[in-house]
Amino acid sequence: MAEADGATAPPRPSPDPDDVTWIEPPRCPECGASVRVYPTNYDRWVSLAMVELPAKDVPAAFRWRLTRVPDRSPVPTDILAVRVRGIDPLPSEPVAPAHHMMCVPE
Incomplete structure (x- = not known):
């Protein structure tokens, strides 16, 4: 599952x-290029692009959302990357694209 999602960082x-x-x-x-590395909800790590893009500009296989780990504190303690699946986001909704979608080797 991790390899299919690109969570191999x-x-x-x-x-x-x-x-x-x-x-x-x-x-x-x-x-x-600079990347953002986040843990996934299944104990792997994924490299995400530095910018979020509208969902209409990111193919479904490369869409990620960043969610806060539930905690009683108002200060975020950690953030997880979760694949966007099931319900498609609205076309204008921002998603974090996987870096390998935008990677252009030198």
């Missing part, structure tokens, strides 16, 4: 709590 490294240096977003090894 390595997990992001755990930052040292005492380190105050800026953390750059990871880069795609094929095209060099």
Whole structure:
């Protein structure tokens, strides 16, 4: 299921709590573009594009949504990437496209 969804990214490294240096977003090894890496709801990691696009511009196989992990705190503790399935989003609704949809190798 993970390979079919494109959720094959390595997990992001755990930052040292005492380190105050800026953390750059990871880069795609094929095209060099910045990507957002998020855990999925089935314990894998996926690389998403840095921008959200309207659902009409993203093929159904590459659509992801970012959802907050339920918690009592108003501050988001973590965010999960969930594949858009079942109910199609409205054409203008923003979705996060998988990076491999937009990847153009150098």
